[in-house]
Amino acid sequence: MSQYPALRLRRTRSTAWSRRMHAETVLTPADLIWPLFVSEGADEEPIATLPGVSRCSIPKIVERAREAVSLGIPCIALFPNTPGALRSDDGREAFNPDNLMCRTIRAIKDAVPDLGVLTDVALDPYTSHGHDGLVDAAGYVLNDATAAVLVDQARVQAEAGADIVAPSDMMDGRIGLIREALEQGGHHNVQIMAYSAKYASGFYGPFRDAVGSRGLLKGDKKTYQMDPANAEEALREVGLDLAEGADSVMVKPGLPYLDIILRVKSEFQVPVFAYQVSGEYAMIEAAVAAGAGERDALVIETLMAFKRAGCSGVLTYHAPHAARLLNP
Ligand code: PBG
Numbered sequence: 502m503s504q505y506p507a508l509r510l511r512r513t514r515s516t517a518w519s520r521r522m523h524a525e526t527v528l529t530p531a532d533l534i535w536p537l538f539v540s541e542g543a544d545e546e547p548i549a550t551l552p553g554v555s556r557c558s559i560p561k562i563v564e565r566a567r568e569a570v571s572l573g574i575p576c577i578a579l580f581p582n583t584p585g586a587l588r589s590d591d592g593r594e595a596f597n598p599d600n601l602m603c604r605t606i607r608a609i610k611d612a613v614p615d616l617g618v619l620t621d622v623a624l625d626p627y628t629s630h631g632h633d634g635l636v637d638a639a640g641y642v643l644n645d646a647t648a649a650v651l652v653d654q655a656r657v658q659a660e661a662g663a664d665i666v667a668p669s670d671m672m673d674g675r676i677g678l679i680r681e682a683l684e685q686g687g688h689h690n691v692q693i694m695a696y697s698a699k700y701a702s703g704f705y706g707p708f709r710d711a712v713g714s715r716g717l718l719k720g721d722k723k724t725y726q727m728d729p730a731n732a733e734e735a736l737r738e739v740g741l742d743l744a745e746g747a748d749s750v751m752v753k754p755g756l757p758y759l760d761i762i763l764r765v766k767s768e769f770q771v772p773v774f775a776y777q778v779s780g781e782y783a784m785i786e787a788a789v790a791a792g793a794g795e796r797d798a799l800v801i802e803t804l805m806a807f808k809r810a811g812c813s814g815v816l817t818y819h820a821p822h823a824a825r826l827l828n829p
Contacts, residue, residue: 526809528801530573530827534619534774535820537565538711539605540582550707551779552786554818556582559601559608566613572824576617578667578816579605582713583626591635592624596653603661610662619694620663622655622679623670631709631718633670633725642725648675655679659688667751669696671725673741680746694774695747698735698761701726704754704780711779735761736768743771749813754778756803759810766811775807775815782818797826 513523540546540556547555557565562579569577581601587594594600602620609618623633624647630636634647647670655666666683668675676695683691701723709715727734739750750769752762753776766773785803788794800819807815817823 528805530824532814533574533820534576534816535574536578538580548711550710559605563612566609578619581626588629592627595627596657598657606661617664619665620658622651622666622668625714626712631714644672648672651675652678652682659691665692665694667694676742676747677745692748694749695742697739697742697750698752700729702754704778707779707783739765762810772813775812777817
């Protein structure tokens with residue numbers, strides 16, 4: 502039997518103060534991780550498919566890092582656009598201790614030591630074929646040989662001062678190998694955020710433009726990134742990465758995979774992060790440009806959805822915009 506009219510759920514929604522008081526989920530700038538692209542080129546190069554986002558020189562990135570701190574954003578994520586001449590079949594520039602990435606990490610840690618720096622571990626910004634790992638003659642991405650190189654890449658990043666290394670490559674076994682190398686190198690407090698459930702997605706296009714790998718990519722990444730049809734497999738991936746020593750796990754892309762976030766959180770009770778990826782950002786910006794939606798509302802609503810699903814935080818290109826909206 503209905504309890505109406507005694508019970509009216511609209512009652513608590515009827516004023517702004519009451520809505521605020523009854524909010525079940527809170528979003529703050531501390532929930533945001535800001536991905537940034539660094540290049541050797543001009544101070545700022547716009548990325549056509551990621552309107553409002555630029556590749557930046559190291560000094561410009563340092564400015565962004567200071568901005569992050571002033572906005573209350575706890576951590577930035579760095580991605581390099583490696584000059585073409587330094588890309589190779591084996592991606593060896595990835596573990597050059599003086600590569601663009603390592604120089605950027607050092608510059609940020611010098612200037613803004615209290616800002617968290619997360620680095621991507623994968624070979625795609627460094628390979629001439631655009632894959633995240635080493636390929637054999639048939640173009641298959643080799644697992645164990647790649648994992649060994651990723652260990653070297655994570656090591657130089659940690660030595661340069663990275664706080665969180667985030668393997669985004671989806672090779673089997675790499676979390677354990679990287680953890681072991683970090684321990685041996687004395688980097689006990691360098692965290693691993695595992696891209697555990699990373700799907701072979703159509704939403705990565707603008708990112709590949711940003712790091713310059715789109716035109717280079719031969720084929721697709723379906724032999725290592727997950728099939729969007731699968732959810733149980735995501736739980737297995739998360740379980741393995743945790744067993745191998747991951748401190749936190751990531752689900753990627755974001756909104757299309759909220760069900761995965763919820764299931765991971767319910768099953769494991771560990772810190773879960775989402776990556777609201779480049780194509781998701783581009784969709785919001787396209788909607789805004791077409792007059793189909795309002796940026797502020799779309800940004801806050803989508804970020805709130807991640808928190809509601811159980812995320813500890815979100816990597817998002819809208820981080821500075823969202824932080825401005827959330828700061829008093
Ligand atoms: C590659 C990597 C990708 C992203 C982060 N790391 C792209 C890919 O797997 O092809 C995508 C992020 C985004 O689209 O914003 N290791």
